[in-house]
Amino acid sequence: MAVRWLERPRAARACGWNGLTRRGPRASLERGATYLMRPDLRAYVLSDGGSRVFGPGPADLLERVGELGSLRAAAISMGMAYTKATRIVREAEEAFGFPLTERTVGGAGGGGSRLTAEARELVERYRSFERTSEDALASAYATCFAGFAGVRRLGCVVMASGAAARFGGAPGEKLTASLAGVPVLERTLSALPADLLDVVVVSGHADVAALCGRLGVRCVAPGGPLKSDTVRAGLAALGERAGCLFVPGDQALLAEKSVRTLASELTRSPRAIVRLAWHGRPGSPVLWPADELPALAGLTGDDGGTKLLSGHAELGRRVRLVEAADEWELADVDTPDDLARMEDALTEKGGSK
DSSP: OEEEEEEEEEEEEOTTOOOEEEETTEEEEOTTOOEEEEEEEEEEEEOTTSOEEESHHHHHHHHHHHHHSOHHHHHHHTTOOHHHHHHHHHHHHHHHTSOSEEEEEOTTTTEEEEEOHHHHHHHHHHHHHHHHHHHHHHHHHHHHTTTSTTOOOEEEEEEOOOOOTTTOSSTTHHHHSEETTEEHHHHHHTTSOTTTEEEEEEOOOHHHHHHHHHHTOEEEOOSSSSHHHHHHHHHHHHOSOSEEEEEETTOTTOOHHHHHHHHHHHHHSTTOEEEEEETTEEEEEEEEEGGGHHHHHTOOSSOOHHHHHHHOHHHHHTEEEEEOSSGGGGOOOSSHHHHHHHHHHHHHTTSOO
């Protein structure tokens, strides 16, 4: 036996949808129309020779036999010829090696058919498999099409809540400090493409919030001073996402090209945990898939995602590394000397990332 999934995207009518127009033999979309897409899935169990022996049609047929007590009545209710219904049942029985229906005698109709115990178990297993696979497909679709054709973009939490004690000055001052004439946080934000990411900055610092307001970037305050509070606040602000990128606010030389490559890697492997790296050494940012976001939201204490990775070997095997263009992309600003070195590196690069 083998399983084949047939996937077809379907268009659903959205608010303001103008429908389809036809010009000649082909349908065309009206200019300005908005379409929401969703995946559609059909599963078929195949014989070793590749012919279909079970799928949604046979499952529907058996369920109706169970409801109506007759194969003939089930076929009529589906608009199917009785000869076709008997052929479907017979071929499935031959493939699985057990009977699916058995005759009943007597009753108002003079007899009929009922499902065998094996048939009921087959349908139950198939429906469970179908539901599980549809959930997985929906998750993969949301990831692979994130930011495309109306599908919701990936989330991005910019971590900007730290006290920055080593930098000195007022809390949050390092993020608004000038790096070659541009605030550190603004340079970080410039690497986050709006077509791919919905960005939220998490910070309780007034100067950071003011900068975000000037840039038109959403800023929310965490519920507490710990790193886990920042993670939780960012995820809550973004809502359900196919994945979420976590970026330190002081990673000012991060390049947009690297961020796009991180997103592309998640698209290719929707369950991957994708990290930027330099010569194989992982760092930030980290792009987490949807299935691990609840675990991140459940963190406590002053820990971020690295705590999950260090404690679970299975998660470590899901990590994919994306090599940065240079080591400065992974650098952050802890001290004024770090800022000065970063400015020198920026100057050497000609003033651009």
